[in-house]
Amino acid sequence: MADQMQWANALSNRPSLEAAVTDVVERAVKSLAAPADLGIVFISSAFTSEYSRLLPLLAEKLNVPVLLGCSGGGIVGTTLGGETQELEAEPALSLTLAHLPGVNIHPFYLEADDLPDLDSSPDNWVNLIGVPVTPTPQFILFSGSFASGIADLLQGLDFAYPGSVTIGGQASGNSGGRIALFHQNRLYREGVAGVALSGNIVLETIVAQGCRPIGQPFQVTKGDRNIILELDEQVPLVVLRNLIASLDEEDKNLAQHSLFIGLAMDEFKMSLQQGDFLIRQILGVDPSGGAIAIGDYVRSGQRLQFHLRDAKASAEDLEILLQRYQLQHQSSASAIGALMFACLGRGESLYGEANFDSQLFQRYLHNIPLGGFFCGGEIGPVSGSTFLHGYTSVFGICRALEGSN
Incomplete structure (x- = not known):
């Protein structure tokens, strides 16, 4: 039997970072049951003073060739009981692990000064990212205090990589504004940590603007x-x-x-x-x-x-898009995992109840491991172009290329 793509997520609300790391690593590794090629980690701003300890703690227990992620004001993932939860304003750690046979995984880190001019040729952007145009890559980005450059980066990626899909979010933090970006074994406070996935992979998106x-x-x-x-x-x-x-x-x-x-x-x-x-x-x-x-x-x-925009409009908008996705992808069982990037202005403060967006997603796409965080801005495509949004929920749904009919 061919080696198949696999995806796993674990969410922990243990107040001790050591205990939370142990919890998510053990559960995600057990659930994956295959070598992890990619790891994506999101840590709650409740752990702000301990951001620098996360990567060393993970390195002690987890062997994964590519690891990236960021901090968030709220964290999304799968609990021990198998439920998807959005943990806001409390300690939380979410770890996604993916086994991706036939996929080239290329991590990169950028600062604003690295970006070519917008009138530069596509080759300058391709050289910057370090990934060829074909097969078409899919991008996942986590941005820090990079507001001036993020729109240029998204426009440049769309320009240089036609047909690519880019999703992600701006890292968020506590009221003091401290954020963290994780790229391989390093912690950053600004810039963009990203990964390009090319080969046997498709990222499909739902961008719910909620108006x-x-x-x-x-x-x-x-x-x-x-x-x-x-x-x-x-x-x-x-x-x-x-x-x-x-x-x-x-x-x-x-x-x-x-x-x-x-x-x-x-x-x-x-x-x-x-x-x-x-x-x-x-x-x-x-x-x-x-x-x-x-x-x-x-x-x-x-x-x-x-x-x-109100709770009713946001709920209806997301449900319409989920229904449309379900109709277009009758074989949604071939989706193996998903990421969620939601605005800090959504969640319980908008709906008056917890876990609204993630549970609505699970109602239409059953039993798909889902991880994510609450962002300072959400990255996703609308009508073929990629934008930085606000008050939005962006879902990236992953499947193997041959299973995407």
Whole structure:
């Protein structure tokens, strides 16, 4: 029988880091029952003072050629009882181990100064990463305080590796802001720790932005960088006030604190619907001029629609995407493992209950080992391009290439 791809995850909430490491290593190794080729570790910010001890403790008990991960404000994984849990604001350690026959596993670490200019040739990006364009690699990235460069990196990877899939998240920490990135045997505080997987592997994604559109789409008729100066040749703030006035009381209240902009991703799609937008924050308004500043660049001719976010919208959005995935992949049993990258603004603070996103995922994709963390920003593709998101849940589902029909 051919050597098959395998995936295992273990989550521990032991308050002692030594005990937690022992717990996850023993359980993940036993569950995998094959040599581990890749390890991915997530550690709770409750262990902030002990980040530097994690890799030496793992090295004592675990032999894996490629190991990376980061810290998170909340940690996702599989408990001893086999349940998937999201442990927020408490000690937690999640270890994913993967046996990946036929897969080339190439770890890399980057700093902002390493990146080529965006007008550089694809070859410069390929040389930077150190992985050929074919077979098409799949990327998993963990970013630190790299906000200025992460968008350029994602754009560069999309440019140099057409057809590749990139997922991941920005490491998060405690209120003091200390984070950790783990790459092989080293601890970093900034940059990007990544791995390129190429060969007999496919990463499929679900990117749930958790918003619902309100009103109708508008066209940007005048803009400057990230500032909307005209919508349908009208003052943007006037357009927005008229829209809010047309809402029911519940949505009017929601618009006071949970209003977002959705930028249409497909310029040629005539009828836009939920999921066709890249969700961005509204950063501020100019009461005198009526302009609206958002968390992305805008251009004349671009279509957008205002959106609202709440627990109901987030739940419905994720469920719609899971249902769509299930319909498109009737043989979902061939999926062998998954990673989850959720915003710190989701979880129990959004839903009022624990484990919501992960348990909804498991309802549609049964018994798939799932590990992940709560991020400062989530990395995932929308309409073929990769972005850094906020308030989003990104799932990366792994399967062997020959099992991906």
